[in-house]
Amino acid sequence: MGQDSAKVFRKLLSPIQLGDVTLKNRIIFLAHWTNFGNNHGYQEDGLASERLAMHYIERAKGGAGLVCVTQSVSPGGQMGRTMVHAHDSRNEKVFRFMTEEIHKYGGKVFGQFNHQGHTSCMQRPPFRLLAPTQMPGPHCYVNTKEIELDEMEEIKEYYVKAAVQEKEWGFDGVELKIAHDGLLRTFVSPYLNRRTDQYGGSFENRMRYPIEIIQAIREKVGEGYPIGIRLCMDEFTDWGYSWDYGVRMAIALEEAGVTYINSDSGCFSNYNMEIPNNYIPMSFGVYMAAELKKALHIPVVAFGRINDPVQAEEILADGNADMIGMCRQLICDPETPNKIMEMRLDDIRHCMACSEGCGLVTTQEGVVCVQNPAAGREKRLGIGTLEPAEIKKKILVAGAGIAGMKTAEILAKRGHDVKVFEKNEEVGGQMLLAERIPYRAEMSEVYRYLRVQLQEMEVPVYTGCELTEEKIEELNPDIVIAATGSKPLMPDIESGDVTLLNPREAMEHVEKVGEKVVLIDEVGYWQAMGVADYIGSVGAEVTIVTKEYYPGKDIEETCQEILYKRLLKNGGKALVKSRLKAVTGSTVVLENVVTHEESRIENVDTLIIAGQSSSDNELYKQIKSKGDREAYVVGDAAAPGTVLRIIFEAEELARRL
Amino acid sequence: MLEYKKENCSSCGLCEKVCPFGAIKIQEGFPYIDDNCTECGICAEKCPANAFCVEQKETGKQQTEEYRGFWVVGLEKEGEPLNKVTLELLSTARKLADQKKEKVTLLIKGLQEREDWKREAQKTGCDKILLIASEYSGYDAKLYTDAIECAIRRFKPEAVLFPATVNGRDLAPRVSGRVGTGLTADCTGLSLDENGHLLQVRPTYGGSIMASILTPKHRPQMASVRPNVMEIQWTDEKREVKVEYLEDFSSVAEDRVKLIGCIEKNNAFADLAEANIVIAGGYGLKNKENFGKLFKLCDRLNAAAAATRKAVDEGWAPAEIQVGQTGTTIAPDLYIAFGISGALQHTLGMKNAKKIIAVNHDPAAPIFDICDVAVLGDAGEVLEECCNILENKKA
Amino acid sequence: MKIVVCVKQVPDTAEVKIDPVTNNLVREGVPGIMNTYDEAAVMMALQLKEQTNGTISVLSMGPGQAGEELKNAMRRGADAGYLLCDRKLGGADTLATGYALAETIRQIGYDLVLCGNEAIDGCTGQVGPLIGEFLKVPALTYITDIKVEQEDLFCYRDTGKCVETYQVKGPAVVCISDKRLADKPYESRENIPEIHMLDAAHLEEEKIGRQGSPTRVAAISVKGKEQNYLKVDYRWDCETRIEYIMNGGLEKKKKNLNRETKTSQARLIMDAIMKK
Known part of the structure; x- marks a missing residue:
């Protein structure tokens, strides 16, 4: 010691x-x-x-x-x-x-x-x-x-x-x-x-x-x-x-x-x-x-x-x-x-x-x-309530985002034989983007803690390695857990001369983001306001559009306020009770959802649509339909959601198996 | 001996208040002095009723007026240029000597006159280089002590300054013991008081107290000073630097002690808190290999290496060099951040660096808000280029 | 091998506070602890005792309560404790301390003297070499490890830049600078011998205490330790206070991003380093 x-x-x-x-x-x-x-x-x-x-x-x-x-x-x-x-x-x-x-x-x-x-x-x-x-x-x-x-x-x-x-x-x-x-x-x-x-x-x-x-x-x-x-x-x-x-x-x-x-x-x-x-x-x-x-x-x-x-x-x-x-x-x-x-x-x-x-x-x-x-x-x-598994099982987890890692952590602590596969080079999933939002660097704690736990429990985490059906056949586990995350959904719209991006792209390839940005908030969460803050801090002028009374409706109250202040301080603004109507050339046309009055924003170079994500759960569906082993889905792969729900869900799942 | 005369005491209680060591407690109107007393004598000075008396036994008084000249001991090896700390001490000695119209001497081991030493010495106002002629090429405490004792007895300098380097701190006390005089270590300030005595200021008690020390009756007055504390002051004065060899000196190195091996440490892990230049790596360096390059670069450039908590957590860097809220706080002259995002928990640990250059691929990285030079790029690649530049320089 | 270890009881510097009203040290209730480096020396001595089948005497010069550290050392396995305690020794600077300890060590008898490289209160690092000088034996400083081989001691010295190996023929004084040795676990024993109380009778009066100290404290001033927390001025308005806190007290500087080639960026960095 x-x-x-x-x-x-x-x-x-x-x-x-x-x-x-x-x-x-x-x-x-x-x-x-x-x-x-x-x-x-x-x-x-x-x-x-x-x-x-x-x-x-x-x-x-x-x-x-x-x-x-x-x-x-x-x-x-x-x-x-x-x-x-x-x-x-x-x-x-x-x-x-x-x-x-x-x-x-x-x-x-x-x-x-x-x-x-x-x-x-x-x-x-x-x-x-x-x-x-x-x-x-x-x-x-x-x-x-x-x-x-x-x-x-x-x-x-x-x-x-x-x-x-x-x-x-x-x-x-x-x-x-x-x-x-x-x-x-x-x-x-x-x-x-x-x-x-x-x-x-x-x-x-x-x-x-x-x-x-x-x-x-x-x-x-x-x-x-x-x-x-x-x-x-x-x-x-x-x-x-x-x-x-x-x-x-x-x-x-x-x-x-x-x-x-x-x-x-x-x-x-x-x-x-x-x-x-x-x-x-x-x-x-x-x-x-x-x-x-x-x-x-x-x-x-x-x-x-x-x-x-x-x-x-x-x-x-x-x-x-x-x-x-x-x-x-x-x-x-x-x-x-x-x-x-x-x-x-x-x-x-x-x-x-x-x-x-x-x-x-x-x-x-x-x-x-x-x-x-x-x-x-x-x-x-609470402390001391984690029961060891009655039957030790061999379990493969696809995805080392927080859903996968949390599930793996609890499974391992209950004595199961767990292996985790992550197709990207790094663990952490969407948290890797979340932590880059200004002042949110501490978000990395979520996966840091889980990674340390997995290390201590000697759970192998294979990065740069996607869990495929073939591998599953080869390794023949008792259970497969799909924590394969989600993909952002983009609406099929005419984007004129404007660069169309989803929020993840906007952060991963910030060089594509221009100087005059319109961001449509269709989730009321960090994907909109958070990304607006991120690109605002590198000099983009952001107009955030929401059909609610204020953007970021589901963001925690104290953060909401700060994000709004920062938006304004970065030279941005929020257009409320509005929705995206169309894009012509470099003009974004918006419509007031109550009065249906149109408004236009000229000379826009980037349009970011922070829309819903859709679960990326092909693997889960395949294994489930094959029916020759137990399969579960957890996290965004089940339903895109928040860290709060997902960590709890992962713990619940892992305690059941 | 500190003597307390109760009959003089007026029970004013001032002594309890002025004792810097909290050693006096008033009990029933009269001071009780406990074991924390260091006999500094401040109570005697401040007591309005003369109830304290510090005995001054006049034994061992030396003819202080006979001692003249400000000396600096250099521990350089033959063939080395003068160290920065030697130049700093020479500048300090010059400032002091000027106030008393005395001379500055550099006492250093060497077998022959060296033009580069003379030039540097002249630029800092040194009057004489006194060479300890010995063929022994390294540092040996006995040899140096014998030589310095011999020199002191011959030339009677009034003050001798030592560098408070590892060897300087090894040597200076032996000399003070041999000669029987006072030594103050790690001085942060040296000046002359109204009597022309050397006032030696140093921090103590973990740095929360500054003590001013005098060596009133013994000569020479000795002090050691750490590198980078005093400033080098160049002078244009055309001064002729005399070179003399220490006569009547013959000594051999300690035969009971033999240096049989020396393994160099990687400079990257030398004292982080004291380093002038720090090169730090963060999560953006992506792997242990890049950190290896960073450590090599530090070693070659004599810079200290630092890392963020994330990099340490990954196992790419040792915990000892973590800088940040839960690590060390540093204030180097130059801080170069490779792949560090600059979250507050790190930047709070290096915000007092005088100049910050940051390399990061993320234009929104918060470190760009607080650095002086913002470099947008892949940290690993830029680091590689820096290593290449160094290689080419060598070639 | 007869080992003598010098230990000093120091105030827990973390506990030493300055009274904001009088600007003086507040010693009330400040516990004493064994100087960390001396503690390391004791642990080193225990190691050597085992290897050479030797004995350890611990020696301290100080007021009565310093005896606690001697007991501490004896509980760990030191065989005898000597407390050099006499009013005449008060007010000693390093020279007088070195003399007093050296003479006492001479009386106790020794093959090897160990001590910490420096004390955490004064941090002068002078007493070890002074003891060596007075005993007329070599004193090795900044030693992190000692190995004994037959007649010789092999001492490893960490100078920060390199690790030197010295072959030493005793008797000698060795000063330990590796603090981590102090953390080594040990078994405590309860039956320890009585401490030998020594007064200054065997010492020359003009060489001890205040009399024997060439240096004098002329003045003391309290320098507040650099406090490492966000300092918010209560006079600032609310918005300023909050913004200061959010920025961690850091000033934000707007600047241009250097987007040149990696080679020219590297050159920029190397130039900045070379200039220093």
Whole structure:
């Protein structure tokens, strides 16, 4: 094994004391809404579910020193009906089970108390929202009620009740959220709190309510029980405060007896910074933790797309933080801490911040992960659930794109004899193009991880080698899996003098792309907006055309916004509610889908049609029709789709065989 | 010895605040000095009540005024031109000597006067080359120590500067021990204080503290300096460089130590953090073979090799030369990127390079946004051409 | 073979912080660790002990807590530990330290002295050669490996540019520069002998401590370590802050792509290199 992880990751794997509680290492699973709670209707909602408990237990199983559980602190405190209630005694059983299991793995668990305050966007229709001063989010248009003193008192009592109750139920500490959105952040925010009573109008007044809550809790839980704060250091809006204010707040909170400060930033009014995606660099938030370290004596948690142990150790070793907060990294690979301890660094599956899986938190699906099918499905797919195959079979996989590689990975881990064939020289399939879109280089992690797994499982991957019927006959496997991908479909149109390309060609042969480009978005996904960004960055002027209200409809929300901004900054524009009518010479004629008005774009040299792809599954059909062995199809070869669906599908398939 | 006189103490607590080593804690109004005390004497300097006293035993005082001249030791072999670091130190010595109207001497091993050494020495303001005449052709600590001791006793220089190279750091302490004087290693700054003493500044504690050191009573004052720290300053002054042989010197190399073998290392893997020129390869080089060419090129050009995480993951390059957020951070004078896309996780590791030339076949590669010269092409092919140019030069 | 290994207890430099208010070192609670290179020397010594059936004495000059490192070394297999501890030794620079250690080693008796090539706090690398000078024996620096063959030591010296092989007739001082030796696994034993406490009685007073140190610290200034993270100024407006973060703090420069032949491109690159 060579190096000892305790030496290489001296700080990351060292214990730390928070109040009376000792954490076994510096890795914290940051609190996040999961949408895993149960909703059985009015006053039967906010109930803790097994799914919720398993999600957190899994991260403790994976080795995190501390797990923080997002909860609503009072009946009106939920951000959405499935947000579990901390104050609700009906949750005792599940929570006791959860904390017990977490403790069994040597982890500790804190409850994070939220009150949604002015946040409406998680829940439709919105509740009656409370805020220090009547005004919308301003992330949405729903207005709020100016909170009255007795309501504040009531909520404070709920904070205390929840804290005391959870201490009974096995929670080791409590974290109060004064970050992202919610009641407490609105109180501390100078823009959102314009009160004229003792709870607004000055720094001290704005801090009064959170500090009163802290002191009330402290009184009941005693000196040693950790009370931490997840603190928004920078609102990242043009009306909001910057990190100097965050430091000032932290100092006041330290004085009020808080045990640690967990740095954070952003809010719903700039959702991009609330859940930073791949456009934001890894470990970007370290400066906020570093500034806190300069000002405080109590421990500080660093945050912000930290997904790598080497970086984490450097942050701690440089004295820029005392603990590392990871959220999506541990959703993506809950075993990260254990892998660090075992020095299996190449095995760590890094979160690439695509936000496409976890971004579904607001939907029925809840938090899932494009790379980790087990996220949100821990009971059935989590650590330790992979059963070895009853009968070891000989399996050939055609295609080393992500569908093929994922299927091969799980098959191999179950003990099957697997071989993978890829007709191109490189593995990765369409990800090889996806990663070239500006700022999307981290997409390569999907196939890097799978390739490393296949190497470790000693699965041969033959590149430059197409799996043909003859080869199948020759090798005579039990099962053939076709992961042969898809081809872009091009409509049969007259393209006049204009170069007609599909999105893949546009990226693979960018020299064919001219300077004035019209791109028709018929998929609402990265093939359109992403490719527009790519060619825009080499100087093409792009007009993107969509029949929707905005291009890139199915692209994850935070990326959508950034892509649109980049389109405009690159000198491009979007024509909405329009479709391609015809091309004459170098003029592209478009038609408004509502009014049928025509518009023309002159002097166009390139027309890219980002249309549907069609499954490339000849091989599958041949084997299936022959009928002499089992054949399955997975990935784009079955139905063109997203990484999220395909990885899950591949895992499911591989577990069945 | 640091002495504390409680009777003078006014309990002001200033000593606790000024101690740079955190060795003083006020307990019940009075300072308690723990084992971290290094007797630097700053508390004594700052104490308003004179409660601290640093004993100055005057033994071993030497006639410092007798010592004049600024020397530089060169460790070049016979037949080699003067090293860059020697020229840097000569320039430094000249700047110091000018302030005291003293002379600069280069002490170096050689059997005969060499015109090229004289020329370079003259251009940096050296007054004299003192030759250690020995037939032993390599580096031997005993030989050099004996020679330098002999020279010091004869000529009494006030300061001797050593290059802080591997052999320089091997030699300088032995000389300081032999002569019984002070030596400050790895100086980043050398100047003269108000008393004309050599003020030697160096980083310590992992670089977070800069210490200024003096050798007030012992002579010569000795310091070593790493290459590329000081700047070469050429002078036009028509100075005649005298060449002298060290008389009364006869010594033999250490017979208990014999150099019996030497295997050259590939320069490509020399200290990446200190290299001036770095040639880096990324995924765009496509295979291990191309990396082999890159390493050969580095070796020949005396450049350090670097790689991106992707290339390291492929097994084309060793992990030690990975540059980026999870690898090393470097700031060379010239960084040449072959087949590197320039994703932030790599560029954050080399963004402080003074000049960046990038070769990539993808016009949208983000590295083109931050480099100084953008070359559109196949990295492997351009690398091959570079190797060809080098071959032709040789031929 | 009688091996003496010199070890130094150093503050964990990763832990050493500067108090932002007083600008001084904060030593409170900063643990001491064995200098990594000395640790490598101890592991090298254990290897040689096995090969030659020898004994290892570890020696440290420092305050009482330095004894912890001697115990550490003895748990790994060193046979005896000597702590040279005396108030008179305080404030010693490298010359005074080298003298004190050398004289003590002479008293202990030795065939081979091992030590780390440098300490990770001071990083001077001077004490090893000084010990050699005071003992009047050769001192080999930058050694990464030692092999013993009958009477001779074969020392491998990594100069960065090449690896030299030296044949050495002892006694000698060898300074170890390969940190990785410190990571070698070892078995810990619990029964270790008591540390021999030595004072400065056997040393000449004018040559030790502050008195024996020709160099003095004239001033100390705190130089913040170059911090390796994105530094965002809180005074910038929101858009600037976010853009700075997205660009990784890098300035984007618009430039023309060189599309010439690969030969002329290569020439351009080689010219740039030759100029340096």
